[in-house]
Amino acid sequence: MMAEATPLLDVESLSIRFGPSAPALVDNLSFSLKPGETLCLVGESGCGKSLTALALMGLLPTRAQPSGRARFEGRDLLTLPARQMQDLRGDRMAMIFQEPMTSLNPAFRIGDQIGESIVRHRGASRSEARKLALDMLRKVRIPAAEKRLDAYPHQLSGGMRQRIMIAVALVNEPDLLIADEPTTALDVTIQAQILALMRELQRAAGMAMILVTHDLGVVAEVADRVAVMYAGRIVETGTARDLFDDPQHPYTLGLIGSLPSLGRREGRLATIPGSVPPPDRFPAGCRFATRCPFADARCWTETPPLTGIGAAGHRAACFKAPIEANAGGLAA
Amino acid sequence: MTADASTDIILDARNLTRYFGGGYRFPFGEMPLIRAVDGVSLSVRRGETFAIVGESGCGKSTLARLILRLIEPTGGSVRFEGREITGTPPEAMRRLRRDMQIIFQDPFGSLNPRMTVGALIGEPLSVHGIASGRERDARVREMLRLVGLRPDHAGRYPHEFSGGQRQRIGIARALATRPRLLIGDEPVSALDVSIRAQVINLLEDLKAQLGLTLILVAHDLAVIRHTSDRIAVMYLGEIVEIADRDSLFETPRHPYTRSLIDAIPVPVPGARAARTLLQGDPPSPAAPPPGCRFHTRCVYAKDICRTDRPALRDIASGHRVACHLAGELQAHTLPAALETVSAARQRRVALFAGAQGIPASNA
Numbered sequence: 171m172m173a174e175a176t177p178l179l180d181v182e183s184l185s186i187r188f189g190p191s192a193p194a195l196v197d198n199l200s201f202s203l204k205p206g207e208t209l210c211l212v213g214e215s216g217c218g219k220s221l222t223a224l225a226l227m228g229l230l231p232t233r234a235q236p237s238g239r240a241r242f243e244g245r246d247l248l249t250l251p252a253r254q255m256q257d258l259r260g261d262r263m264a265m266i267f268q269e270p271m272t273s274l275n276p277a278f279r280i281g282d283q284i285g286e287s288i289v290r291h292r293g294a295s296r297s298e299a300r301k302l303a304l305d306m307l308r309k310v311r312i313p314a315a316e317k318r319l320d321a322y323p324h325q326l327s328g329g330m331r332q333r334i335m336i337a338v339a340l341v342n343e344p345d346l347l348i349a350d351e352p353t354t355a356l357d358v359t360i361q362a363q364i365l366a367l368m369r370e371l372q373r374a375a376g377m378a379m380i381l382v383t384h385d386l387g388v389v390a391e392v393a394d395r396v397a398v399m400y401a402g403r404i405v406e407t408g409t410a411r412d413l414f415d416d417p418q419h420p421y422t423l424g425l426i427g428s429l430p431s432l433g434r435r436e437g438r439l440a441t442i443p444g445s446v447p448p449p450d451r452f453p454a455g456c457r458f459a460t461r462c463p464f465a466d467a468r469c470w471t472e473t474p475p476l477t478g479i480g481a482a483g484h485r486a487a488c489f490k491a492p493i494e495a496n497a498g499g500l501a502a
Numbered sequence: 503m504t505a506d507a508s509t510d511i512i513l514d515a516r517n518l519t520r521y522f523g524g525g526y527r528f529p530f531g532e533m534p535l536i537r538a539v540d541g542v543s544l545s546v547r548r549g550e551t552f553a554i555v556g557e558s559g560c561g562k563s564t565l566a567r568l569i570l571r572l573i574e575p576t577g578g579s580v581r582f583e584g585r586e587i588t589g590t591p592p593e594a595m596r597r598l599r600r601d602m603q604i605i606f607q608d609p610f611g612s613l614n615p616r617m618t619v620g621a622l623i624g625e626p627l628s629v630h631g632i633a634s635g636r637e638r639d640a641r642v643r644e645m646l647r648l649v650g651l652r653p654d655h656a657g658r659y660p661h662e663f664s665g666g667q668r669q670r671i672g673i674a675r676a677l678a679t680r681p682r683l684l685i686g687d688e689p690v691s692a693l694d695v696s697i698r699a700q701v702i703n704l705l706e707d708l709k710a711q712l713g714l715t716l717i718l719v720a721h722d723l724a725v726i727r728h729t730s731d732r733i734a735v736m737y738l739g740e741i742v743e744i745a746d747r748d749s750l751f752e753t754p755r756h757p758y759t760r761s762l763i764d765a766i767p768v769p770v771p772g773a774r775a776a777r778t779l780l781q782g783d784p785p786s787p788a789a790p791p792p793g794c795r796f797h798t799r800c801v802y803a804k805d806i807c808r809t810d811r812p813a814l815r816d817i818a819s820g821h822r823v824a825c826h827l828a829g830e831l832q833a834h835t836l837p838a839a840l841e842t843v844s845a846a847r848q849r850r851v852a853l854f855a856g857a858q859g860i861p862a863s864n865a
């Protein structure tokens with residue numbers, strides 16, 4: 171175990187609402203991140219992963235009302251004036267998205283897009299920026315990098331564009347990278363290349379990373395720590411080992427059971443019945459109660475707190491965890 | 503695949519080819535010729551689940567459409583239940599469509615938003631003159647129940663349903679004519695993990711209940727391993743390997759298949775510690791490399807690979823591979839760690855499944 175380092179990012183009770191009486195789409199989220207660490211936010215669509223990422227980057231839609239605190243290198247990202255936020259973005263913290271075309275400008279050449287960020291944040295000259303952009307293209311292993319400097323995004327494959335996004339994000343060596351489903355749109359062989367590349371660049375620069383994904387396989391490969399989200403809340407958090415070897419929350423169990431194995435077939439898949447309810451129909455207590463086979467009256471009205479269980483730092487928000495002790499009668 | 507007389511072949515494709523583009527088009531000039539499917543032969547046995555797997559652009563969706571003759575082939579032929587469908591006139595083809603149906607990846611995009619669910623499911627029944635009026639309505643309700651929706655959902659519109667429910671509607675519509683062959687083009691790829699598992703289980707139940715033959719086009723190898731009996735792996739318009747599910751995953755012979763299996767992230771930390779990753783992107787199907795199309799990315803490539811196209815040949819019983827070195831390459835096995843799951847995880851996942859009345863399955 172590493173010595174307790176001061177966290178690079180410390181999120182405390184982050185909630186996000188669209189309107190004062192609307193349900194919290196992100197509800198009372200707390201987590202922290204050490205320098206160099208990789209945290210995976212995992213969960214199905216609509217669980218609030220992307221909203222959390224956008225809140226940290228200061229990119230929430232204007233109607234969104236965030237509350238709580240998110241301290242990054244001594245400043246609160248939620249209250250930072252727009253100008254200072256812009257200075258941080260693309261410099262000390264950077265973000266990459268699932269679809270590179272949403273953040274690459276189709277009208278600008280690759281070299282200029284990478285260079286712009288260097289000119290802006292580093293005050294480099296045009297020619298210096300071009301040289302750094304070329305270095306960066308080589309670092310993300312773009313073949314024939316020199317030629318690509320003058321290419322437009324649409325002239326490249328999906329995998330190449332994702333590399334370019336990574337180049338743009340990492341060119342100023344940020345301390346924190348937030349990656350929202352960066353490999354979801356890619357084929358598996360390309361995904362494996364991109365993940366390996368991200369890990370390598372991350373190690374070299376000692377950068378911390380928040381990786382948003384729905385893919386538990388990706389989580390097992392890259393995460394130091396994991397936060398499983400359901401309907402806007404963290405329901406379980408711990409190291410990757412905690413989550414995969416000692417999973418506790420029924421939602422985590424359902425997710426794992428829903429995955430077909432690459433090994434021999436072992437019968438039907440376990441499934442989680444139904445689907446995530448719309449936010450205006452979240453139960454008052456545990457939000458998983460509508461789909462949980464272990465739910466009882468208390469679960470519907472009382473919110474289970476995120477409580478330590480098993481190894482240090484492993485926590486789950488379930489009244490019945492561990493289920494073999496507390497829900498055994500039901501399942502027997 | 504040379505089927506022996508005892509095997510009932512429901513669908514047989516010979517040397518199917520489909521090119522796109524080519525020729526001169528104003529104002530673009532000479533258009534590149536894209537070899538989307540290039541000489542594919544396969545036989546599907548009645549009652550099996552046959553998977554076609556490969557990465558985007560390898561031609562798997564085009565192949566699925568050729569098999570159903572939703573698009574015309576540039577060359578080759580398809581036989582369905584012994585009948586040649588390649589030259590079949592439109593009227594006879596329309597009748598055949600009752601027996602072969604397709605479901606798509608995007609359940610929203612493939613359902614007309616202005617039609618009620620009842621109209622959507624009933625449409626093929628009217629088109630094929632199978633049922634009308636009350637009989638039709640009864641059949642629609644039966645289909646809804648069959649796919650796990652409520653009969654009173656018939657009056658609602660697609661946008662009122664979640665992604666998983668829309669995929670169920672798509673399945674009900676496809677099955678309304680009681681087809682014998684159902685093709686799914688990435689039917690679960692757009693769905694969330696928990697919903698995906700529901701739809702996979704549903705397809706398996708329906709297949710058993712209705713005696714369907716399934717052809718699944720997919721890129722997710724874990725889903726394929728779970729659901730399929732036999733698997734064809736495609737690369738740049740060609741089939742590079744065909745085998746039974748367990749042979750393909752336990753003794754993959756083609757270097758591309760091996761890379762594909764190696765690249766899948768598995769939900770077991772540490773399982774993927776050491777492996778060699780495939781480098782580079784697949785080349786464009788407009789300019790496939792000569793010889794073996796995989797040679798630009800293959801670590802085993804030799805001189806012959808750059809010039810001679812390897813034929814698909816039998817390496818073991820029912821296991822066909824298109825690689826010059828297929829017989830010589832060392833055995834490739836999945837790391838045991840991939841399946842090493844802790845006792846606590848196994849026990850709790852089984853408890854979770856058991857609490858819903860599902861027999862304990864994989865953990």
Ligand SMILES: Nc1ncnc2c1ncn2[C@@H]1O[C@H](COP(=O)(O)OP(=O)(O)O)[C@@H](O)[C@H]1O
Pocket residue numbers: 188195213214215216217218219220221222231449
């Ligand atoms: N601009 C917006 N206006 C209203 N609701 C939104 C907006 N963006 C996201 N949401 C809602 O917030 C919830 C969480 O969304 P999101 O963070 O995108 O989930 P994820 O990234 O986990 O898929 C969903 O219910 C979604 O519909």
Ligand code: SF4
Pocket residue numbers: 419420421456457458459462463464465466469474487488489490491
């Ligand atoms: S608190 Fe209750 S409803 Fe929520 S996960 Fe635990 S048992 Fe299920």
Ligand code: SF4
Pocket residue numbers: 756757758794795796797798800801802803804807812824825826827828
């Ligand atoms: S034929 Fe040659 S290049 Fe092609 S897969 Fe086999 S060894 Fe590799």
Ligand SMILES: [Mg+2]
Pocket residue numbers: 215216219220
């Ligand atoms: Mg998202």
